[in-house]
Amino acid sequence: MSRSRPDVLPRHxxxxxxxxxxxxxxxxxxxxxxxxxxFLFLYTIVSLLVRWRLPLxxxxxxxxxxxIGGISLFYPENTIFLPIFVFYFCxxxxxxxxxxxxxxxxxxxxxxxxxxxxxxxxxxxxxxxWERQRTELQDEVNVLHQRIHGMTQNExxxxxxxxxxxxxxxxxxxxxIAEILHDNLGHELTAAHVTLKASxxxxxxxxxxxARLLLQKAQQRLGAALGQLRKxxxxxxPNDDFDLKRITILVHSFTFxxxxxxxxxxxxIPVAIHQLLYVSMQEALTNIMKHAxxxxxxxxxxxxxxxxxxxxxxxxxxxxQPMHVGNGLRYMRxxxxxxxxxxxxxxxxxxRLIITLPLKE
Amino acid sequence: MNLYLFAIKEDIRQPLNIILIILLPIPVLxxxxxxxxxPFGLSLYGMIIIFSSFLLSRPVVxxxxxxxxxRIAASPISTLRYLSSHLLGYLSLLAxxxxxxxxxxxxxxxxAVTGRLALFSxxxxxxxxxxxxxxxxxxxFKSYNISFGLFSGLAxxxxxxxxxxxxxxxxPSSLIRYIMFLPTYWLPxxxxxxxxxxxxxFIQAHAILLVYACIFLLIGSKRRL
Numbered sequence: 023m024s025r026s027r028p029d030v031l032p033r034h035x036x037x038x039x040x041x042x043x044x045x046x047x048x049x050x051x052x053x054x055x056x057x058x059x060x061f062l063f064l065y066t067i068v069s070l071l072v073r074w075r076l077p078l079x080x081x082x083x084x085x086x087x088x089x090i091g092g093i094s095l096f097y098p099e100n101t102i103f104l105p106i107f108v109f110y111f112c113x114x115x116x117x118x119x120x121x122x123x124x125x126x127x128x129x130x131x132x133x134x135x136x137x138x139x140x141x142x143x144x145x146x147x148x149x150x151x152w153e154r155q156r157t158e159l160q161d162e163v164n165v166l167h168q169r170i171h172g173m174t175q176n177e178x179x180x181x182x183x184x185x186x187x188x189x190x191x192x193x194x195x196x197x198x199i200a201e202i203l204h205d206n207l208g209h210e211l212t213a214a215h216v217t218l219k220a221s222x223x224x225x226x227x228x229x230x231x232x233a234r235l236l237l238q239k240a241q242q243r244l245g246a247a248l249g250q251l252r253k254x255x256x257x258x259x260p261n262d263d264f265d266l267k268r269i270t271i272l273v274h275s276f277t278f279x280x281x282x283x284x285x286x287x288x289x290x291i292p293v294a295i296h297q298l299l300y301v302s303m304q305e306a307l308t309n310i311m312k313h314a315x316x317x318x319x320x321x322x323x324x325x326x327x328x329x330x331x332x333x334x335x336x337x338x339x340x341x342x343q344p345m346h347v348g349n350g351l352r353y354m355r356x357x358x359x360x361x362x363x364x365x366x367x368x369x370x371x372x373x374r375l376i377i378t379l380p381l382k383e
Numbered sequence: 384m385n386l387y388l389f390a391i392k393e394d395i396r397q398p399l400n401i402i403l404i405i406l407l408p409i410p411v412l413x414x415x416x417x418x419x420x421x422p423f424g425l426s427l428y429g430m431i432i433i434f435s436s437f438l439l440s441r442p443v444v445x446x447x448x449x450x451x452x453x454r455i456a457a458s459p460i461s462t463l464r465y466l467s468s469h470l471l472g473y474l475s476l477l478a479x480x481x482x483x484x485x486x487x488x489x490x491x492x493x494x495a496v497t498g499r500l501a502l503f504s505x506x507x508x509x510x511x512x513x514x515x516x517x518x519x520x521x522x523x524f525k526s527y528n529i530s531f532g533l534f535s536g537l538a539x540x541x542x543x544x545x546x547x548x549x550x551x552x553x554x555p556s557s558l559i560r561y562i563m564f565l566p567t568y569w570l571p572x573x574x575x576x577x578x579x580x581x582x583x584x585f586i587q588a589h590a591i592l593l594v595y596a597c598i599f600l601l602i603g604s605k606r607r608l
Contacts, residue, residue: 057587064594071601
């Protein structure tokens, strides 16, 4: 099992750089250090650790800097600790706070201290830039996470809606079948059943002539039932032109004259897709009616093995009003995108709405 | 019962700890010193303080090992209160031990040891540093036995090279520059300063021990659940 590599964060590098600076300072103080210098060395470490453990403002570090800077004016060997404070302020982007330390170092400059100071300033600002970029990226990631969360919720909502629509469609269809069977077939079968029972009773009584007569009637009833069954099956079976017919009716019943053309086979489109196509076209035509005054509306419907594409174009775009995507279009886009479809808008000389719905997963 | 008293009771419930507090300082009093120096037992007592601190602070480590710290973290008791009460409790027990040593020194050494109040303050500061050191050390480990095993080795070496087990004047002067980084060095340094009447150096030893205590406390008080 592979273990994920631990992330190197700016704060880790910060402590490594602090460690390096303390180590360099140690090499310098070991040969000469007395108890006072060693005390200041430890004091510097405490200052850094306090800021690590407690959320103190950066400005409070000025107190320590001024203290050690002040001592350094009288005991120059202590200037060696000041680059650490400069580094701290650079990491926190407080250049003005470095002034006391810089003044104290300039008062007794040594090559070693100046080199450490230069390193502290450069590494401190690099670390600051890294941290800032990291924070910005983290913020972006958070925004994206929020957006994904919102989209997931929308998707769930739309899928629930779709499931409800499909369920409703199924129930409606079942009810229609039940009505057809009851109205057409049920009557004839019940009559045939009663006639056969009567015929059986007559046969028991030895009244064969009447029984035969009733059997003939029952035969006629069953023949009629078969005819009704065939008719019912014809009604239940999907009509080849049904889906397209519904859309054609929608288009031709529109207020403005529409030039409609279609290509491809629309008989085996899933119910959900058909419903979405119908509702989307309805919404698009309503929008034209509400927001445009077209002379010509062109609707082109095309089905390929993989997709259904609808292009609705009108020339009645009102150029005085700014382009605005309303709730209807926004909701339509969400529903289309929920099934991996797309909705695009082109407005140049005409307003063109292109809806693409995928037929395959 | 408040946490402070609870910490003391938790410690003195162990018979070993009572022996440690009362009896252990007695044998070191019989160790003689250099003619121009203080009785060497006073310096060696630093080693007893280090190990006593480690053993006394055992409940804090065990709280972490047994997961009690999780329950404490979920309770209204803050980490600051928990740690300060426990450390103060252990420091009080160390103060009793130091008092026994100084009373014993009065009986055995008489006027050869002077300024017992100053010595008491130095030992107490050293005790604070040792308690903080053990706290910081134990943060690194989850098992008390491993922690103690490694610490006993490290503490012995520290005491050997920092003038606690061996008198400072026996150590080469070139080594002093390096061993001053060991926190244990500052006890014999302070004792020397006191015997030589160097009050500023004695105060410096106090100050450095306190700063060390702060450093170890800052590291050791980081809550590790």
